[in-house]
Amino acid sequence: MKPSLNRDRERGVSGPVLSGAQTTEVAKSWERCEGDWKLDPSQGWKADVLSGAEFRHVSGRSATLVQVAMPEMRRLFGLVQGLGLMALLADPDAMILARCIDETHQPLCRRLELREGALWNESEAGTNGIGTAVRDCCPLFLGEGEHWRFCFSLLASYAVPIFDAQGGVAGAINLAAFNGNETRPAAPLVLDAVMQAGRRIEEQLFRARYTGGRVLTLGPADGCSSPLVSINDDGEITGATHAARVLTGWTDATIGEHPKLLTELEAGEALSFQKAEESVIRSALALSKGNAAATARSLGISRATLYRKMKVMGLR
Template identity: 30%
Template sequence: MRHSDKVLATMESSQSAARSRIAASWRRSMERHGLDPATQDIPVLETASELSERQERAGLLRSAATSQLDHLFSLVGSSGCTVVLTDTDGVILDQRCSDADAPYFASWGLQAGANWSEHREGTNGIGTCLVEERHLIVHRDQHFMAKNTAMSCIDSPIYGANGELVGALDVSSARADQTEGFNKLISATVAQTARQIEAETFRSTFSKDRIVIAGESKNEQNALVAVNGDDVIVGATRAARKLFGWKLSGTVTPVAATDLFVGEGTHQGFERGEKAALVKAITRAGGNMSEAAKALGIGRATLYRRMKRLGLARDGH
């Protein structure tokens, strides 16, 4: 059965969308966006000036993502994958791929300036990730367009410093032998990298404030809050907002850090989080207190005062 016929047959089933998120996306692609699964056109490309404007608007995101994109590509590039960063419209802002693979990805429309939104390309890793705001894998014939069924895409949404959706991180492969099992191995790394980009974006946005890890478990390591010099929380990552039951995006309602963490031993938990942040910064700086203070966005004298209050010795232990 041709892929386009498979899509049409799925759409004729009244229960398909209720059983499968992929089928629900296929239905959106056809009924809401008016797309044809047999279309052969490659994605629309932005002009050089349009792409430059988008890249400039996403300057903070791109800056925070640069080293993470490089690291992720170093892990998956040798297996024929490309690493892609997009904005919220699904337009590719940055890409990492080998010189040998670049022409192949370009022929499929995976290149800077290409628009991979769901309303343009139907069900695909980038576009569907942005619509549904969830980590996902779209493997080969799960794509809406028949022309895209040679690819596997692994994606994770990226949230900004104020919890708002700012883009997507994508790893795509057109290898015929790429299995769903291999996709799952890559998937965890893509999700982790997206969270690291969020943390870097958050730290850059609140560089003048103290950054504290609010969560205590491994799954809450990205639950970061920004505390100003008056001990008031002025920012929180998406993970921290979920942890405290706050609205998921927008400006944080100012709250005293000590008030937030008082009760049921959580004040001690806050101090443990602050202590962990100081120890990590000092360790990463190799014991250089000036560098550690700079990384934390505070002065060296302030660092020493906080170390004393938390019972840390001069070596950070």
């Protein structure tokens, strides 16, 4: 998909040109930059930066995210430091909350306002890792020339949204480099590392929110969110991550009624629900160390029903 980038030729303004390999997400973002935000890519830009008092007030709302995410940020930074990448953490409004950078990054960080309190929302900065990831709720890689503004043309960004315990966007992690395409050969590996970090942060936020509940998986993670659910001692759903909600279609209203987990899964007709049910039973058995009675009790079903399902699934 390529956006139409018709410019005012009399002004001599020309937007970036998408390559055939460009993602749909980036193309859509460029369309918004031109059509919705009316941004001139050749224009210089300087981020709005909150004052110290404003930053302390706003960042306080993300205190738990910062506390949970910083160890992952430091770990990521250590892994990619040799590639010239820095690590940035932002809130749901694309405000930078924290960063891990090398001393050599300082001059360009000052020039581009890559610092705490800087606002990088897409409607002002154009297509960028943080702003576009939190808006579209999807992982994103931007190589040389793939940011909207020309002044960011040498930036490379690997950005992943972080989801909170209720499935909403809590913020984003962004690995950024000033060396353009030098990291492109390793892009799949770097983006996967960021997604794994995002999933670990999400899981910690989820487990902290539902302390005391049993956290089960509906299947393997495929993206930047893990399909996790929390159930109580009666096998009722008390919480679900972003991926679990996307998979099942559950809403806050659904979860608020505390339905039985396996009953909800059995109501689904798609094959994915059968796989999810098997994943739930496998993880419940693992948590109970193979104790069938404890597993059945935790899932809110009879032991006979559990045995029947295990037989159908080929589980011993």
